[in-house]
Amino acid sequence: MKHYLLKVICLFSFFIWSGLATAQKQTIKVIGTLVEEETSQPVPYATVALYTTTTKELITGITSNEEGKFSIPTTSTDFYVVISFMGYQTKTVTEFSISKGSANLGTISLAPDTKMLDAIVVEGETSKTTFELDKRVFNVGKDLSTTGASALEVLNNVPSVNVNIEGEVSLRGSAGVQILINGKPSILADESGNALGTITADMIEKIEVITNPSAKYEASGTSGILNIVLKKDSKKGWNGSISVNTGIPDNHSIGGSINRRTEKFNLFTQFGAGYRSRPRQSETISQNLLNGQTILSDGEEFRNETFFNIRLGTDYHFNKYNIFTLSGNFAYEIEDQPSETDFTFLENEQLVSQWMRNEDTEATNPKWQYELNWTKTFKNNEDHTFQISALGSSFGKDLTSKFVDTTLEGENVDTNQLTATNFEQTNYTFKADYVHPISDSYTLETGALYVMSDVGNNFEVQDFIDGEYVDNLEFTNNFEWNQNVLGVYATAAFETKIWGLKAGLRVENTDLQTLLTNTNEKNSQNFTNFFPSLHTSYKAAENFSIQAGYSRRIFRPRLWDLNPFFSIRNNFNIRTGNPNLQPEFTDSYEITSIYEIGDASLSSSIYHRYTTDVVERVSTFTDNVTFTTPQNIGTNSLFGFETNGKYTPVKWITFNGNFNYTYFQREGVFESQNFDFTGTQWSARLDAKIKLPADIDLELAGNYRSNVETVQGKQSGFAFMDIGLRKKIIKGKIVASLGIRDVFASRIQEIFVNQATFETYNFAQRGRFITFGISYAFGKGEAMSYSGSRRR
Known part of the structure; x- marks a missing residue:
């Protein structure tokens, strides 16, 4: 007992002295x-x-x-x-x-760390496509040919997407594409207002290509959805870059990006200012086959713009589970559009008259957008989220034009015209989404979207008669367009490492009202539609997967499709809208395989789209004037095959390729004319990205688009090439870039209309564009290439 007590006392003393010794150690x-x-x-x-x-x-x-x-x-x-x-x-x-x-x-x-930085750069340099259950994601790298480019040039690099010379976007050769910004409708995605020009390549993080959208997405866009996701720098501290660009034709700008990140706040801004000029060559031939009369025109027009834009925003991390985002974008453009067109009027190949038409157009275009967003995550799972957003946007155009016709030979056709356009578009979007991962395999999603659109277009035409300008009531109009869309959806998904299934249903109500005030002509449409979707995927092996999907879509006519009149630039080739146009509906089916082997990857798709009430632009001919108007004409049954491949044979070169082939069958009747026919179309793109010594990168991109038969004629094919060159200085802190788009000036648009009583030919060409830019990055920012360049 004594020995035991002695041991306890010794042990207790040891702990006391050890604690005192530790306490006495200096901090x-x-x-x-x-x-x-x-x-x-x-x-x-x-x-x-x-x-x-x-x-x-x-x-x-x-x-x-x-x-x-x-x-x-x-x-x-x-x-x-x-x-x-x-x-x-x-x-x-x-x-x-x-x-x-x-x-x-x-x-x-x-x-x-040079090795680490090089590794990071190699990963981020080349744009690449990844696959998810119901979409493909095109992660935007620093593609050299898009130096100083706009969102439209970036879209033209995305597999399956084509942007024509007028800036119209198509997906797998079909129009009716719904373009979203950060998953929401936006005035910046409105093609009709050239608004995509305010988004530049350096601002884009990725583009989601959704050919068969699930019920989560708005049902608009019969050929699918393109979702442009903008960057929001996540690096902490101060980051940013500044860029200066110049080009031929005139394309001069300065732009910058600044980001400040703390634990609670992320402040970001992007800005730009500059001047650009976009020439366009055009030629038209209109032949009246009944009386032998022909109208020829050949001219050049310019779109000269001084522009300013700024984007501001902040993320506030209220706590670990709640984030508030407030952002705004403002752009302002001052346009000057001079043009000169020579006209020739022939009768039985004999000259009747020749004259020159000069246009002097000036316009101001303010655009703004703001958004408030709240995202809440839950403690049980970071993917368990609830998100509410409110977005407002506006686009305005105040435009005046003066047209002067001067007789050069033959009969006197001297005349003057004035036009004035006051355009205002306002959109409000309210959106709520809830995602609940019930388990690792099951996920439920539900939400609602309400979009209010209010557009007014006041167009006035005046003719110079007896020494004064007099209103031309035939062409003057005030058109109002109001559309409200309410959508509610729910989806359920089951996904494992091997197999996945996602099903959903969306219900949308559309309330459309149009009014032509000068004639009191009204059009009212209110309809409710169901839009189901089904997607599945199966991973057959580590390097081989299969996806399949179905969705139903709608294309709602836009203002420019409905407005009964909106162009007199060429009095013999007039485009008009159709206030009685109905929406078109599409059922879309698709099967895709994804295969990877070594340094190569390949994805191929077989798809089918069946569309009713197809919207086609139809030409009619009256008194030597061609009127082009959208009409609902029958059905279109389309079958297609698409394949995308990537191959890196050695570290210094990467090839990317895309091929798309479609066969379609049209059925329809318009004004007793039968439009039943079949046709094919195909397109191909091949890129080569080459790493040269001395930190120099070279990119070559070749494109080809075949001719295609239309309801009244055909549209010719064309091939073109883009080249990009970039040099990194001071380990990438400074970057100098050179880009040449349409190297051989071969990107053209030719449309032939061949009918029993008349024939027309339309030609347009933008030409070659050369840009050079240099940028500097500070903090942990990355050098960029910014110019504010817009649609071509």
């Missing part, structure tokens, strides 16, 4: 400041860790603050310091002195 503060070696800028949020010298075990650690400073308390004196941060070489500090309870390491410079 040391290890302090210092981290900066970049090249720029001397602070390095925030780097990891600073203390390790024991003998056992190499971790003692403690901390991250540097926003100024790059750190302070670590420790009672150990036997330690060394290890500093690490992604993108920089790890630094170890073993020599330091301890004085007055402090180990001051001073200012520590971190050098970039």
